[in-house]
Amino acid sequence: VSTYVGQLDAARFVRPKAIATYGFAFGVLAFLLAIPPVSARSPVWPILLGIIAAFAGVFAASRGAARAGWGAVVVGMLGIALGVLATRSSTGNLDQVFTASLIASMLVFATPLTFAAIGGMFSERSGVVNIGLEGMMLMGAFWGIWGADKTGSWVSGLVIGIISGGLLALVHAFFAIHLRADQIVGGTAVNFLALGITGYFFVQLYHGNNVPTGVSQIPNVNLTSKSNHGFFSEAFGHLNVMIWAAMALVVVSYVVMFKTPLGLRIRACGEHPRAADTVGINVYLLRYFSVVLSGMLAAAGGAYLTVGYLNTYNENVTAGRGFIALAALIFGNWRPFGAFGAALLFGLSTAIAFRLPVYSDSAATLFQALPYVITLIAVAGVIGRSTPPAAVGRPYVKQ
Amino acid sequence: LSESLAPVTPPEPDTPPTTVAARLDLMHRAGGLAVPVATGILAFVIGGLVVLATGHNPFLAYRDILNGAGLNWIAHPWDTDTANTAPYNLTQTLLQTTTLILTGLAVAFAFRCGLFNIGGQGQYFMGLFVASWVGTSFVNMTRPAHILLGIVAASLAGAAWAAIAGFLKAAVGAHEVITTIMLNWIAYWIGNYLFQQGGPLQGPANKPLDIPISADIAHSAKLPVFWGDSDLQGLHIGFFVAIAALIVFWALLNRTTLGYEVRAVGYNPTAAAYGGIKVRTNYVRAMAISGAFAGLAGGLDMLGYLFHYGTSDVQASAIGFLGIAVALLGRNTAVGVAIAALLFGALVFGTTHGLQSNVIDPSLAGHLTELIQGLVVLFVGADLLIISIWRAGGRVRRRPAKPAAEAAS
Numbered sequence: 152v153s154t155y156v157g158q159l160d161a162a163r164f165v166r167p168k169a170i171a172t173y174g175f176a177f178g179v180l181a182f183l184l185a186i187p188p189v190s191a192r193s194p195v196w197p198i199l200l201g202i203i204a205a206f207a208g209v210f211a212a213s214r215g216a217a218r219a220g221w222g223a224v225v226v227g228m229l230g231i232a233l234g235v236l237a238t239r240s241s242t243g244n245l246d247q248v249f250t251a252s253l254i255a256s257m258l259v260f261a262t263p264l265t266f267a268a269i270g271g272m273f274s275e276r277s278g279v280v281n282i283g284l285e286g287m288m289l290m291g292a293f294w295g296i297w298g299a300d301k302t303g304s305w306v307s308g309l310v311i312g313i314i315s316g317g318l319l320a321l322v323h324a325f326f327a328i329h330l331r332a333d334q335i336v337g338g339t340a341v342n343f344l345a346l347g348i349t350g351y352f353f354v355q356l357y358h359g360n361n362v363p364t365g366v367s368q369i370p371n372v373n374l375t376s377k378s379n380h381g382f383f384s385e386a387f388g389h390l391n392v393m394i395w396a397a398m399a400l401v402v403v404s405y406v407v408m409f410k411t412p413l414g415l416r417i418r419a420c421g422e423h424p425r426a427a428d429t430v431g432i433n434v435y436l437l438r439y440f441s442v443v444l445s446g447m448l449a450a451a452g453g454a455y456l457t458v459g460y461l462n463t464y465n466e467n468v469t470a471g472r473g474f475i476a477l478a479a480l481i482f483g484n485w486r487p488f489g490a491f492g493a494a495l496l497f498g499l500s501t502a503i504a505f506r507l508p509v510y511s512d513s514a515a516t517l518f519q520a521l522p523y524v525i526t527l528i529a530v531a532g533v534i535g536r537s538t539p540p541a542a543v544g545r546p547y548v549k550q
Numbered sequence: 551l552s553e554s555l556a557p558v559t560p561p562e563p564d565t566p567p568t569t570v571a572a573r574l575d576l577m578h579r580a581g582g583l584a585v586p587v588a589t590g591i592l593a594f595v596i597g598g599l600v601v602l603a604t605g606h607n608p609f610l611a612y613r614d615i616l617n618g619a620g621l622n623w624i625a626h627p628w629d630t631d632t633a634n635t636a637p638y639n640l641t642q643t644l645l646q647t648t649t650l651i652l653t654g655l656a657v658a659f660a661f662r663c664g665l666f667n668i669g670g671q672g673q674y675f676m677g678l679f680v681a682s683w684v685g686t687s688f689v690n691m692t693r694p695a696h697i698l699l700g701i702v703a704a705s706l707a708g709a710a711w712a713a714i715a716g717f718l719k720a721a722v723g724a725h726e727v728i729t730t731i732m733l734n735w736i737a738y739w740i741g742n743y744l745f746q747q748g749g750p751l752q753g754p755a756n757k758p759l760d761i762p763i764s765a766d767i768a769h770s771a772k773l774p775v776f777w778g779d780s781d782l783q784g785l786h787i788g789f790f791v792a793i794a795a796l797i798v799f800w801a802l803l804n805r806t807t808l809g810y811e812v813r814a815v816g817y818n819p820t821a822a823a824y825g826g827i828k829v830r831t832n833y834v835r836a837m838a839i840s841g842a843f844a845g846l847a848g849g850l851d852m853l854g855y856l857f858h859y860g861t862s863d864v865q866a867s868a869i870g871f872l873g874i875a876v877a878l879l880g881r882n883t884a885v886g887v888a889i890a891a892l893l894f895g896a897l898v899f900g901t902t903h904g905l906q907s908n909v910i911d912p913s914l915a916g917h918l919t920e921l922i923q924g925l926v927v928l929f930v931g932a933d934l935l936i937i938s939i940w941r942a943g944g945r946v947r948r949r950p951a952k953p954a955a956e957a958a959s
Binding site for chain 1: 727733746916917926
């Protein structure tokens with residue numbers, strides 16, 4: 152048996168799909184070589200590696216793995232373009248954009264997305280579409296900082312924020328599950344509601360001015376001393392508690408969703424609620440649980456944004472991050488590690504966008520649209536098809 | 551045939567109506583005027599409770615909002631001089647109504663084809679950007695030609711932007727809600743790019759060059775104003791274009807083959823395909839027509855009263871999203887959209903610039919609009935709520951419900 156498995160494993164590495172993956176890797180490498188810490192100055196390397204990537208892609212595409220193959224071709228071309236651009240730019244500018252702290256800021260921007268995307272995964276895996284992630288995140292952001300301001304403790308601020316997101320999710324759940332409202336319309340409504348509620352109370356409680364500075368903030372985890380400027384220290388030494396919590400959440404949610412009876416039941420509700428009901432699973436209860444949990448997680452992401460990172464609040468502070476989280480969920484194919492990977496990618500693109508003004512303001516602005524463009528391409532099925540849970544969006548009627 | 555149906559899954563017999571159009575059908579049968587009126591009132595009552603809970607008098611607040619919207623003009627309609635407050639406020643409310651009729655139609659038309667077009671905001675932006683470009687270029691054209699070019703280009707831009715979503719739906723079955731959300735945000739960042747310092751459309755004349763706004767459009771591209779001062783955002787002829795769009799919407803849906811096909815696909819794509827209607831073509835077509843309405847709204851706004859646009863305007867704009875509430879409250883019919891657009895137009899202007907009140911602050915009242923908007927969308931979308939209101943109205947005996955609605959009880 153072991154030799155049989157061994158043969159299978161060896162065959163895996165030369166299959167067209169695997170070759171397309173190598174193409175992807177070469178395409179990425181073409182760009183990575185041209186930026187710090189390597190900073191190759193010759194355009195030969197990115198061009199060579201990009202061409203190898205494209206060849207691998209064409210090879211794979213001509214042998215059945217069309218989507219992955221053409222994807223590798225695109226990545227190879229992008230690798231050449233970006234790599235050559237990087238070799239043309241001054242090393243000073245490159246050092247300013249691509250430092251170890253880029254990893255830290257990628258994690259900062261990815262964290263709210265991760266919380267909301269994982270939340271969305273619970274809701275959608277149970278069969279309830281959650282477009283309201285943005286609104287739930289905004290609730291967490293506002294009530295989180297209000298709680299931290301009023302009670303003087305970030306812990307209670309975080310708890311209050313999470314509760315507010317859970318309450319808004321409960322509204323969505325009630326309309327989606329018991330009143331059987333269209334879930335997309337309901338989610339849209341929830342977003343408007345959150346905008347109205349937070350805007351109204353921001354004016355009522357803070358007169359529309361900024362929240363006073365010095366509100367209790369979620370602390371950082373200091374793994375290294377402040378004076379240490381090594382790569383590890385700059386990248387991971389002083390990350391916020393919530394960033395580590397987000398990474399833990401990804402692992403925990405994977406285990407819960409795919410290794411426990413609870414996760415199996417949630418997925419059953421999302422794939423075939425009638426079958427789940429027949430074997431005695433309480434579909435309504437699990438859907439309520441999942442939607443409320445998704446609201447609480449999205450709100451935790453929002454609370455991190457205000458209480459952990461910005462330490463202040465301004466109107467509509469989430470500014471579309473909930474929708475990027477939704478995009479990450481779809482891009483990650485409704486899986487925890489997929490969603491986390493997409494969140495990291497989108498976080499990285501935001502982090503780079505914030506540093507791009509050293510080159511050009513226009514590029515920096517247009518770069519912000521990248522997550523949405525990537526998601527559009529992903530749902531168009533160019534790089535593998537995203538498949539939502541079968542019964543998502545359908546209200547369930549007990550018989 | 552089965553291949554052309556690929557993106558469409560047949561409905562399971564044991565589920566309640568799941569397609570948007572089937573829900574819409576239910577809403578149409580459920581209680582005539584009663585549902586939108588009841589949900590509207592409910593939303594205003596809850597909004598009033600929030601006002602009350604935060605220490606303001608809701609009746610006085612709503613009275614001030616109505617006056618701010620200029621609806622008190624009805625008390626003395628012979629006074630049309632916009633130097634006076636009430637007629638001026640009314641013209642401003644009607645300006646908002648013009649835009650909302652069109653963004654509402656953009657949502658409503660797609661709805662009739664079973665598509666939920668959340669992308670009205672992005673399509674509105676694209677129309678507005680193109681109108682800004684046309685208005686600041688081609689300065690040597692005659693006025694009617696310049697205006698016509700601007701309006702047509704804006705509509706086409708909106709149509710093209712929406713058609714992307716329609717095409718993706720038709721070609722690979724990508725859900726139009728996801729794609730239109732993404733297109734909204736792409737349009738948002740394109741706008742930030744166009745008007746930011748050094749952007750292609752930035753460059754205010756007679757102003758410091760570092761302001762991130764566009765130049766004013768040429769005089770030859772400005773729409774004629776028929777009520778009020780053309781320099782003080784008077785009511786422009788785009789108002790009549792919006793009224794005409796309502797008639798076009800009705801006629802297109804109810805009196806043409808195209809409209810018949812769109813509605814057939816909306817009710818049941820499988821049956822429509824069986825009847826020889828090209829479902830995919832209709833998805834693209836319905837989205838494009840929807841987008842044309844929203845793009846037209848952007849074009850009329852730019853050529854009618856905005857004249858220039860900036861990054862802060864892009865970031866603050868939400869009139870395209872408001873079209874969702876207008877269409878749902880107006881139940882996707884021409885007359886309904888007109889009435890709902892007037893209501894929300896009054897709310898938008900009456901809670902912000904028009905509001906003169908010592909009861910409620912304009913910055914507070916502006917968020918009341920968002921709250922009421924959210925509540926309206928929430929309640930209108932709820933089937934069981936609608937069915938129970940319907941039952942309360944005693945209509946259930948006259949027109950028996952479909953089995954799906956029966957199973958709901």
